[in-house]
Amino acid sequence: MAIPLFNSIASWLLKKRFHQIELFLKYPEEVQEELLQQLLDFAEDTEIGQKYDFESIENYKIFRERVPIVSYEEIEPVIERTRRGEQNLFWPTSIKWFAKSSGTTNAKSKFIPVSSEALEDCHYKSGKDLLCLYLNNNENSQLFTGKSLRLGGSKELYQDNGSFFGDLSAILIDNMPLWAEFSSTPSSKVSLMSEWESKLKAIIEESRHENVTSLAGVPSWMLVLLNNVIEETGKENLFQVWENLEVYFHGGVSFNPYKDQYKKLFPRKSFKYYEIYNASEGFFAIQDRNGADDLLLMLDYGIFYEFIPMDAYGTEHQQAMPLWEVRVGVNYAIVITTNAGLWRYKIGDTIRFTSTDPYRIKVTGRTKHHINVFGEELIIENAEEALKSVCKKTGSEIKDYTAGPVFMEGKEKGAHEWIIEFRTPPEDLDYFTEFLDNALKSLNSDYEAKRYNNITLNRPKVHVARQNLFYDWLKAKDKLGGQHKIPRLSNKRDYIEELLQMNN
Template sequence: MPLTIINSIASWFLKKRIHQIELFLKYPHEVQNELLLNLLKQAENTEIGKKYDFSSIKNYDTFAQRIPIFTYEEFEPLIEKTRKGNQNVFWNSSIKWFAKSSGTTNAKSKFIPVSNEALENCHYKASKDLLCLYLNNNENSQLFVGKSLRLGGSKQLYENNNTFFGDLSAILIENMPLWAEFSSTPSNKVSLMGDWETKLPAIINETIQENVTSLAGVPSWMMVLLNNILETTGKNNLLEIWPNAEVYFHGGVSFEPYREQYKKLFPKDNFCYYEIYNASEGFFAIQDQNNSNELLLMLDYGIFYEFIPMENFGSANQKIVPLNEVEINKNYAVMITTNSGLWRYLIGDTIRFTSINPYRIVVSGRTKHHINVFGEELMVENTDKALAKTCSELACEVLEYTVAPIFMEGKQKGAHEWVIEFKTFPHCTASFSALLDKNLQAINSDYEAKRYNNMTLNPLKINVARTNLFYDWLKENGKLGGQNKIPRLSNDRLYLEQLLKMQTLQV
């Protein structure tokens, strides 16, 4: 069958989902409430269901009053019980898959349960919806004439007590439907290779001969791969290798610091960038419009949402609100109840609503990855925007960065200290620092107030990183490739001091 016909059939099939999406767009609260009651019904005879008497919970208010908030540490005993072979602990169907995630805030590994329902009705459903929304917005797409270059995690799956654990991407590849494997590159064998530095040339070898029409992966690691492909092939941009490439699906870290660099890699006016928001715990949101940074919150993936305003997060007067009570332009910590048996679980992310009809969001950071030592409430979203604006104004490019506080000592005022690795250096570091500080103040009024006349905070300090400093830090910490990320902001100096210690080349 000709590829053009396959492309037409696949596009028609995927677009059928639009009608279901329109249902939760029209009735978001009804869809979420029905979903919650269904989750409670399914798990009412589990250990946790009996403990909190799920069978008698008939509305959200009772649910919120009866079931406590869980962090991973509080939920871990139940997860460990299931990993040892016990079932029906927190979910009624058998759970044998666990997504291993160490994160960046804790060296201890987390094992997030992944049920069959979550695989089918969340992760794979989202993959199809991503394509559906993109195709619906781009009628002339030839996406299925070629293949998608996927860049996922690189850990193998390990068996223990008839349960399996590994990177979420490894679990998804292991269970993926045939249509997804057929349309992807590199092969499953290469995708699951364990060593990043061996895997990189293997991916290049397999993909440069393919007709790649789309790409998917974390921007930072995809950038490493694509730059290596250009170096290997001697080409000036990726369209010389893949002339039919039309879209890059990205997530995991903010795209803002990388946007201009990708435009140079794919110098085509109509090349598309589509953002996703997913994690080991579930798939949450998808960009549903061309040329937008807003993500549509997907409400029928077996995930019930609650939110905690960051202004009182972790305090005695902490407030929890369901979807129908959220407000635009406020930062919220995300709490989920899922079809993998996570109940009122804090995932550690913060989001901000840009619209409530429909519910669209932007990811603003992590509950542990912000700086509020001096009351400045600095979020990753702020630093990403300020950095992108400064780079645009001074014609330079940043590869990676991290920020930490300089604590007050005696009469000495505090400040923020940055480590930045540049791809294209600014003409003057002092001018870059001053403009970055100015842009941060324009974006964050709390930071501006603390910086007013150097009242609380001195001007920010920048350390220019040597080449590959962040890569070396990730390698030393066993975090090369896949979904691993640089911690952008921290309330302590742990990461920054580690990086400064490795900074052997003085710039």
């Protein structure tokens, strides 16, 4: 009786939060403006608050005119001072945790400040909201009768100069409230193991006999874990291991390349997928409807949002705008001001609004991860949609991929070069390449214009990667597990050259 009773109580408590969510759905501009003023008032005595005289900032217009938009490189010195023990520089309460992030496979690490306010009012609040929204949509859910299998980062927390740094997931697990620890598997000890392949075995050993009702983690690494579970148990699908599984909460990378593979692992129409959008800098959006392909932007997590249209991004004409000025269908770079002391910070992600009542978004890629060597403006969203369409037509399945430019040499035209690791390869690679080219043309008019009569771009080059090429590449860089991602698109050839060399 204890577990069903806990399930009922937890469901009731979480659903109460839905009334607060309705507040920012009805009054988004007011909620965001009030939040900005609260952040400014709270931090007015910090070093940055004194520098820009936060006390005299009375509205968004003054804030935008006075406080500059910054990248990580521009604020790294002040973050390093905080890591060495100085406080009250950009946030008034003590900052002792730093989420180590590289975004993709870049060697340079970022150390994103995590305040106690960000932990409580953003990261943990979002976890409760995710459950709240899911339960609100699925009243017969039995989520709390079992445990959530979480797949966190593969790094331990390291103490350094009195501060701690590690994967965000490791920081969250280390500070997790008791109720969340009680309802999760594996144990924190296993979750925080640093060596990925040993950790994989330990997770399976600890979790295979638990009553797992939900999964949470990055799709690429979760797929590795689940395929290992199938191999270890000899079962045909995951319901034969955990019969009460009902939902997978996923985020970190696009789900599109992995969707068909998950459907084979979970062959029940009733099984649900819920997407989240979070990063080291904060938790931003949650899928709020069953089967939706867009996410509700959460407006009361201590994060004030601004957006830069991508057609002006990085130019002298770039201008950030508040939430209430955005338009549906435009590709924007996100700028955030947060309750961890990031002020007008470019996180490097791009999104597109699908609705402004309420504000719902799709993540379209990264500001640095696109191909625009020839003016073709190819973004990750284009690539994902094209590959999904081509796989459907050719009966193929993709495990991983990356693409980069072939630069013009002499009279030679440029091109895009792709390395694709297939789970199920196409019968005819030439046919696959033709379909890919045509799909990209239909999705992106700039690409189509550059491909017209091969005026600038030749047809793409596609290489079939050997099995586990991308896994081995990440392993060689000590970047297995956690939030590490394959850079899908790049304006440079660095990744392509390294992978081609390993492939040969």
